[in-house]
Every structure is written in structure tokens, then in C-alpha cells.
Amino acid sequence: MTTVQxxxxxxxxxxxxxxIKAKTTSTVDSVQDRFMTxxxxxxxxxDPLNPLDNAQVTxxxxxxxxxxxxxxxxxxxxxxIDNTQxxxxxxxxxxxxxxxxxxxxxxxxxxxxGMYGIDLASKADNVTVTVRDANGKSVSELALGAQxxxxxxxxxxxxxxxxxxxxxxxxxxxxxxTLGGQPxxxxxxxxxAVQSVTNxxxxxxxxxxxxxxxxxxxxxxxx
Numbered sequence: 001m002t003t004v005q006x007x008x009x010x011x012x013x014x015x016x017x018x019x020i021k022a023k024t025t026s027t028v029d030s031v032q033d034r035f036m037t038x039x040x041x042x043x044x045x046x047d048p049l050n051p052l053d054n055a056q057v058t059x060x061x062x063x064x065x066x067x068x069x070x071x072x073x074x075x076x077x078x079x080x081i082d083n084t085q086x087x088x089x090x091x092x093x094x095x096x097x098x099x100x101x102x103x104x105x106x107x108x109x110x111x112x113x114g115m116y117g118i119d120l121a122s123k124a125d126n127v128t129v130t131v132r133d134a135n136g137k138s139v140s141e142l143a144l145g146a147q148x149x150x151x152x153x154x155x156x157x158x159x160x161x162x163x164x165x166x167x168x169x170x171x172x173x174x175x176x177x178t179l180g181g182q183p184x185x186x187x188x189x190x191x192x193a194v195q196s197v198t199n200x201x202x203x204x205x206x207x208x209x210x211x212x213x214x215x216x217x218x219x220x221x222x223x
Contacts, residue, residue: 014215090214092197092204099151101221104190106210107131112158116173116190119151119220122148124177124184131156131173139166151189151220170210189220 107114118127129142139160156173158166177184192208199205205213 021166031181072179092206095194095206095222097197099191099193099223100201100206100208100214100219101151101189101191102208103187103216103220104192104210104212104214105172105174105188106190106192106212107156107173108190108192108210109156109158109166109168109171111168112157112165114154114171115191116156117151117153117191118147118175118177119187119189120147120149120177122179123147123149123187124179124186126179127175127177127186129154129156129173129175131171132183133171134169136172139171147221191223 079196101117107116116129118129120127122147125146127144127147129144130138131140131142133139139159140156142156144154158168160166173188175186175188177186190210192210192212194206195209197204198207198213204216206216206219207213
């Protein structure tokens with residue numbers, strides 16, 4: 001009868017198996033180190049009458065090659081992503097100080113001038129804009145009449161429904177567009193100045209003068 005000697009595994013080996021070696025990181029080198037430690041230990045403690053098969057060793061080496069290859073690929077892709085994001089961040093800083101037209105419903109009234117825009121999915125024969133104050137109260141109804149498909153840059157003179165001039169400040173607006181009495185899909189657009197750029201895990205954000213933040217993809221026009 002064959003007797004196989006049982007050698008208790010050391011604590012270092014157990015830690016290596018469980019991936020809790022002190023200050024261990026998920027790098028390619030640490031993966032290789034753990035694999036070689038396990039392989040050498042396995043070979044040292046194998047049954048001399050039933051040694052480890054060459055095919056098993058080859059299979060384990062192939063698995064190591066696959067794992068390390070994936071790790072290296074992931075590291076390379078992450079580096080490319082980081083470099084691309086950094087490059088985009090530098091490019092975005094050139095927009096600081098520029099006005100941008102983006103999706104939003106804010107109007108900044110200054111010296112009785114408020115710039116805003118609308119984007120219509122199709123032409124409309126009747127477009128109405130409702131301007132509201134900071135409390136959500138309707139202060140002005142603007143009848144724009146017929147408007148073409150696409151983006152239109154518009155201006156509000158700050159007058160209320162009675163013709164009186166409203167104080168400068170922040171307002172919001174809504175758009176209602178119809179064609180032959182049927183609703184037309186519309187999107188509100190606001191003007192704001194780019195004040196700074198933030199590079200975060202969520203991507204590059206442009207911080208605007210109206211206290212909102214948008215992505216590069218949200219910019220419709222740059223002035």
C-alpha cells in the first residue's frame with residue numbers, strides 16, 4: 001500500500017493562495033509570483049510515486065500566460081484611456097471664456113438682454129415661449145410664430161407680458177410648438193460661458209456660468 005506523506009502548508013503559502021499577502025497588488029508581477037510559488041510548492045510536495053504530469057504543468061503554464069496577457073492588455077487599454085482623457089481635458093480648456101449653446105432651459109437676463117435657443121424636430125407654424133421667474137411664476141409669453149426645423153438662436157428683451165422691464169437675473173423658459181395643431185418635438189437651449197473644466201471619473205465636464213455642468217457632447221454651438 002502506498003503511503004503519501006502529508007506536509008502541512010505554511011501560512012505564507014495559504015496567504016498566497018488566498019491573495020492576502022502583505023501589500024499585494026493585482027499587477028502582472030504579483031500574479032506571476034503567486035503562480036510560481038504555488039507551482040514550486042506543488043512540485044516539492046508531490047507524490048514521488050505519482051509525480052505531476054507534464055501535461056498538467058503545460059496546462060497551468062498556458063493558464064498563467066493567458067492571465068498575464070489579459071492583465072497586460074487591460075493595463076495598456078487603461079493607459080490609452082487615461083492619455084486620451086487627459087488630452088481631451090487639455091483641449092477642453094481652450095473653451096474657457098467662450099459662450100456655448102447647450103441643452104437647458106435657463107435665461108440669464110443682463111441689461112435687458114437674454115439669449116436662448118430652441119431646437120425643433122420639424123418646422124412649426126406656431127411657437128410660443130413661456131418665461132418664468134425664480135419662483136416658477138410665468139412672467140412673459142413670447143409668440144414667435146412660424147419657426148424652421150433645427151436650432152434657432154433667439155433673444156428676449158426682458159419685458160413681461162405687460163411690456164414692463166423685468167429686473168436682471170436668472171429665469172427659465174418652456175417651449176410649445178405645433179404644426180397644423182399637432183405638437184412638434186422641441187428642445188430648449190441655453191447660452192452660458194464656460195468658466196472651468198473638471199476631469200473626473202465621470203468624464204470631462206464643462207462648468208458653466210449658470211452654475212450647471214455639461215459634457216462635451218452636450219455642446220450644440222461654441223461662440
